[in-house]
Amino acid sequence: MNSPDVQIIKEHALQLQITDDLDKLLAILPPAPRKALEEREDLMDLIEVVLDLGRRPEARFPGDFEFISDEYVTRSDLEYVVSHVGRFGKDNRAGIERTLHRISAIRNRASDVVGVTCRVGRAVYGTIHIIRDIVESGRNILLLGRPGVGKTTMLRETARVLADDLRKRVVVVDTSNEIAGDGDIPHSGIGHARRMQVPSSDQQHAVMIEAVENHMPEVIVVDEIGTEEEAYASRTIAERGVQLVATAHGTTLENVYMNPTLSDLTGGIQAVTLGDDEARRRGTQKTVLERKQPPTFDVVIEIVDKNTLVIHDDVAETIDMMLRGQTPAPETRHRDADGNVEIQQGYRTNEPVHVTADTPDIAIAPEQRLSGARIFPYAVSRNRLERAIADMGVNARIIRNWNEADLILTLKGHEKRESKRLREKTQQNVPVYVIKSNTVTQMQAFLRQHFRVPRVDAEAEAMREAEEGIRAVLHSANRQVELTPQIASIRRMQHELVQSSNTSLRSRSMGAEPRRRVLIYKD
DSSP: OOOOOEEEEOOTTOOOEEEOOHHHHHHTSOHHHHHHHHTOSOGGGOOEEEEETTSOOEEEETTEEEEOOSSOOOHHHHHHHHHTSOOOOTTSEEEOBTSOOEEEEEEOTTOOEEEEEEEOOOEEETGGGGGHHHHHTTOOEEEEOOTTSSHHHHHHHHHHIIIIISOOOEEEEESSSTTTOBSSSOOGGGTTOEEEEOSSGGGHHHHHHHHHHHHOOSEEEEEEEOSHHHHHHHHHHHHTTOEEEEEESOSSHHHHHTOTTTGGGGTOEEEEEOOHHHHHHHTSOSEEEEEOSOOSOSEEEEEEETTEEEEESOHHHHHHHHHTTOBOOOEEEEEOTTSOEEEEOOOOBOOOOOOOOOOOOEEOOSOOOOSSEEEEEESSOHHHHHHHHHHHTOSEEEOSOGGGOSEEEEEHHHHHHTHHHHHHHHHTTOOEEEESSOOHHHHHHHHHHHHTOOOOOHHHHHHHHHHHHHHHHHHSSOSEEEOOOOOHHHHHHHHHHHHHHOTTEEEEEESOTTSOEEEEEEO
């Protein structure tokens, strides 16, 4: 197995420049919290200010918050803020003209404002240096990442660089004014790019098409693609030869292609029945999953944090590899404090990676407390296991040589077929743990028990498992998925979720208490 290639790009001259217009945000706050904030020395780290009726005002910083006044927020305080910002839209968001700050309101049943969140908006110049070569390539780019990781900041800087440095005709479709700020004059953070505002979020797809038809752009920039209409509009834009740079809901490429609403962005998935000869040639079952069409986006960039990106440079090839049961090889880029960018090339493997879902029931060997565990996934999805490890925050890593493993994680079916090989590892004091299916939910259950991670809300976890089961039945050859046993009230919620998700799906309860569980299947 070849080690990944690592390339270091020296860019000591690179300096990130930050513009936040913080004085304009402080000016809309009532006197007491404003005065308290003006006296602080750490305002560069301020994320947002929260004012809720009858509570003390809060200032939120990375990983912490502080009460900034002993005086409780009154209705007159909230009216003061509302009177100093722009008009609130249907999404209860407003802004401060020619700034990137976002003011969000919480209303009671009578539509009176009872709370506001004043979020600091910052234009950070230089953020896309780490992917400038990709931006300049003219390919369609999709940015993914958790909320607050910097997707919109990178999107804004992309628009500026394309418009100013490359002198392209760029149109920003700005649904909630987060990219170019409030007011009729866009913030300088987008450079000479033009901005089209969207009256309401349900019209974003129409404005995207209008931008192409009316204004002859070379590049369209849009934030948060989240509906089928927006996915269709994105494909239409790409097919007309316009470069599209966008963000979408999801943290990884796998999130997008397993999402029924957004899977078209990566080419979509369909079940194909092979002939007997072709199935034997491929060494697969007769029914396999294949990509339906070319992806809308050529490149997908997962933003891990502001200095670390995972880049899928050829989305079509990556999706094809996943569907063939192979592990993709994304590129990782990291920027250090000096501005040096380390590029680590991935490498490929043909080890099986199953994307179907089955019964999320867990059977593991006797407990053993691990520290820095090296896990070898035998026929278990590495991508999903990596995600489960990151989500659970456990001290473990995945390795590719089972001779170096502290434990082996495998599927129940493979344990039976490879019992001799796995028994040999057990005799070498390497514990073998068995899960029944390749779902993130079940991997998290294994990690939780193995590392003694405190259990999160059982109801929320059960609903996430049901959502994953629904996607698996809709987009895989499996016609049914069996969920983890739950109490009656949670099973009822899972049934309601299945009923509301898709008319072709059905569900029923099976088994006896305390092992009674929900089965999701196609009609």
